[in-house]
Amino acid sequence: MSIYPLRPPVVTIMGHVDHGKTTLLDSLRKTSVAAGEAGGITQHIGAFSVTLPSKKTITFLDTPGHAAFTAMRARGAHVTDIVVLVVAADDGVKPQTIEAIQHAKDANVPLIVAINKIDKHDANLDIVREGLLKHEIFLEEDGGETQSIQVSALKGKGLDDLEEAIVALAEMLDIRAEVDIGCEGYVIESQVEKGRGNVATVLVKRGTLKVGSIIVAGRSWCKVRNMVDENGKTMKQVLPGTPVKVIGWKELPNAGDEVLEAENEDLAKKVTENRTLKHIREQQVKDLEVINEKRRQRKEEIHEERSQMRDMKRAVWMYYQGLLPEYPSRPPPVVKPTNEDEKQKEYDIYTSVIVIGDVSGTVEAVVNALDEVGNNEIRVDVIDFGVGDVTESDIQMAAATEGGIIIGFNVKAGKKVQSEASRLKVDILTFNIIYKLLEEVKSRLTSLLPPIIETHVTGEATILQIFQITVKGKQQKPIAGCRVTNGTILKNQRVRVMRGSRMIWEGALESLKQVKKDMTEVKKGMECGMGFDDNFEFQEGDLIQSIVTKEIPRSL
Known part of the structure; x- marks a missing residue:
C-alpha cells in the first residue's frame, strides 16, 4: 500500500445537453444550481466537493453540455479520476455523449454510466445499451466491466447506488496523493x-x-x-x-x-517572464514562417514570369526566322497560388465583433462557436476578446471598425459605458444562453447578405411589325406592333426585349395602346402597340416579356 494518504476522487459529470447532468449534481449536493442556470444550460465548469452520509468526500466537476463547449469538456476529462457519463433513458446516445466517451478514452479515465430519466414513460434501456455497445462501452450486465446505475435525478432515485459505485471504484483505484510537498x-x-x-x-x-x-x-x-x-x-x-x-x-x-x-516571488516572476518570452518567440517563429512562405511563393512567381518571357522572346525570334507559321501569342499571366487557408479568408462581407465574457473558458467557447458562423461570402471577424465587464476601451475599439459590435456573455455594461456606446453608435449585445447568442449573430449576418433576385415572366408578346409615328417636334419614333402570345402584358411592369436567347434591353413601357386607346393591360391573343422609354433598335421577331422581380431574403 502507498505511504501517501487517500484523497477524494475527482469525478467529472459528462453527457449530452439536457440529459440531466446539472439536475443530478443538484440532487447530490442539495442545492438549486439547475434552477438558477440560464435556460437550464450550464454555461461554465462548476467544481465543488460533496460529503456523503458515509463521510466520504467526492469532488465533482460539472462540464457544459452545449456543443460549443467541446474544448472545455475535453479539459475536464484530463483532470479527473472518474467520469460519470449521464445518458437519458428516453433519448439514448447522442453526439456529445460520443464526444464525452472519446474524451474519457483519450485521458484513460474509467467510466460509470448513469442512465437518467428512467421514470419517464418512453424510457428505453435497450436503446441506451445498444448505443453504448456501438462505441465499445461494455456494461457489467452485458458481461463488461463498466458499471451502470439507473437513476432519476429529478426524483432522487438511485443516487445512493451511484454514490456507492463512485466510492467503490475510487477505493479500487486507490487514489492517493502527497500532502507535504509544493502544490x-x-x-x-x-x-x-x-x-x-x-x-x-x-x-x-x-x-x-x-x-x-x-x-x-x-x-x-x-x-x-x-x-x-x-x-x-x-x-x-x-x-x-x-x-x-x-x-x-x-x-x-x-x-x-x-x-x-x-519557492518565492522572484522565481515565480522569472518563470512567467521566461514563458512569456517563449510564447513571443513562438509567435515570431510562426510569423516568420508565414513571411518566408510568401517570399518563396513570390520567388516562384518571378521565376515563372522570367521563364515565360524567355520562351516568348525565343518564339518571336523563331517566327522572324520562318521557323514558326504564326506570331506567338502572349502567355497568360502567372496566377498567384493560394492554399486552402488563404481561400477561406477571402470573404466579401464580414462583421467585426469583440467578445467579452465572465470566464475565460466561456470566452474561448464563444469565440470558437463564432468562427463556425458564416459561409463562403460572409463571416464573423473576432477582433478582440477578454474577461470582465464591458469597458469604454472596448467601445472605442469597436467604433474604430465599421459596424463593429460588442458581444457580452454573462457580463454587464455600466451606464457610462452604455452612454459611450450610444455616442459612438456601437451596439452592445448581451446574452446568458449561447444558442441565443449564435441565433442573433446569424440573424445579423443574414441581414447583410444580398438577397436572391428572382425574375418571373407574366406575359410575352412578339413584334410583328414596326411603325413610325410623329411625336413632338415632328420627330419620328418607332412603335412595336405586337401580338400577345402568353399571359398578360401590363403597362406598369418592367419589360425586357429578347433576341433569341440574348436580352438586348430592359426598362419600362412608355406607352401601351390598342389603335389610339391607352391600355393598362393586354391579354393573350390581343394585338397592341408598344413604345419604350429608351431609344434602342428593336426588330421584327423580337420577343417582349413583361416581368416581375422579387427579392428573396437569404439565410445561413
Whole structure:
C-alpha cells in the first residue's frame, strides 16, 4: 500500500445537453444550481466537493453540455479520476455523449454510466445499451466491466447506488496523493470578480495549497491572498482533490493551465517572464514562417514570369526566322497560388465583433462557436476578446471598425459605458444562453447578405411589325406592333426585349395602346402597340416579356 494518504476522487459529470447532468449534481449536493442556470444550460465548469452520509468526500466537476463547449469538456476529462457519463433513458446516445466517451478514452479515465430519466414513460434501456455497445462501452450486465446505475435525478432515485459505485471504484483505484510537498493542480476556470479582481478556480491534485503560497499557472503567477470554497467559506489551506477559488492573480490564467508552487516571488516572476518570452518567440517563429512562405511563393512567381518571357522572346525570334507559321501569342499571366487557408479568408462581407465574457473558458467557447458562423461570402471577424465587464476601451475599439459590435456573455455594461456606446453608435449585445447568442449573430449576418433576385415572366408578346409615328417636334419614333402570345402584358411592369436567347434591353413601357386607346393591360391573343422609354433598335421577331422581380431574403 502507498505511504501517501487517500484523497477524494475527482469525478467529472459528462453527457449530452439536457440529459440531466446539472439536475443530478443538484440532487447530490442539495442545492438549486439547475434552477438558477440560464435556460437550464450550464454555461461554465462548476467544481465543488460533496460529503456523503458515509463521510466520504467526492469532488465533482460539472462540464457544459452545449456543443460549443467541446474544448472545455475535453479539459475536464484530463483532470479527473472518474467520469460519470449521464445518458437519458428516453433519448439514448447522442453526439456529445460520443464526444464525452472519446474524451474519457483519450485521458484513460474509467467510466460509470448513469442512465437518467428512467421514470419517464418512453424510457428505453435497450436503446441506451445498444448505443453504448456501438462505441465499445461494455456494461457489467452485458458481461463488461463498466458499471451502470439507473437513476432519476429529478426524483432522487438511485443516487445512493451511484454514490456507492463512485466510492467503490475510487477505493479500487486507490487514489492517493502527497500532502507535504509544493502544490500541484489545474486551473478549472478563471474570471474577474467585482471586489476580488482576478480569480481562478484551482483543483489541487498534489501537495497542500496555503494562503500566502506563491503559485504559477501558464504565463501568470499569484501570491495567494485568499481562498474560498464553492459556498464562499474562507479556507486557510487546501488538500489534494479539493477545488477552491484562489484570489490574488497578477494576470488571469487560462482554464486548463497547470498550477505549480514556486519557492518565492522572484522565481515565480522569472518563470512567467521566461514563458512569456517563449510564447513571443513562438509567435515570431510562426510569423516568420508565414513571411518566408510568401517570399518563396513570390520567388516562384518571378521565376515563372522570367521563364515565360524567355520562351516568348525565343518564339518571336523563331517566327522572324520562318521557323514558326504564326506570331506567338502572349502567355497568360502567372496566377498567384493560394492554399486552402488563404481561400477561406477571402470573404466579401464580414462583421467585426469583440467578445467579452465572465470566464475565460466561456470566452474561448464563444469565440470558437463564432468562427463556425458564416459561409463562403460572409463571416464573423473576432477582433478582440477578454474577461470582465464591458469597458469604454472596448467601445472605442469597436467604433474604430465599421459596424463593429460588442458581444457580452454573462457580463454587464455600466451606464457610462452604455452612454459611450450610444455616442459612438456601437451596439452592445448581451446574452446568458449561447444558442441565443449564435441565433442573433446569424440573424445579423443574414441581414447583410444580398438577397436572391428572382425574375418571373407574366406575359410575352412578339413584334410583328414596326411603325413610325410623329411625336413632338415632328420627330419620328418607332412603335412595336405586337401580338400577345402568353399571359398578360401590363403597362406598369418592367419589360425586357429578347433576341433569341440574348436580352438586348430592359426598362419600362412608355406607352401601351390598342389603335389610339391607352391600355393598362393586354391579354393573350390581343394585338397592341408598344413604345419604350429608351431609344434602342428593336426588330421584327423580337420577343417582349413583361416581368416581375422579387427579392428573396437569404439565410445561413
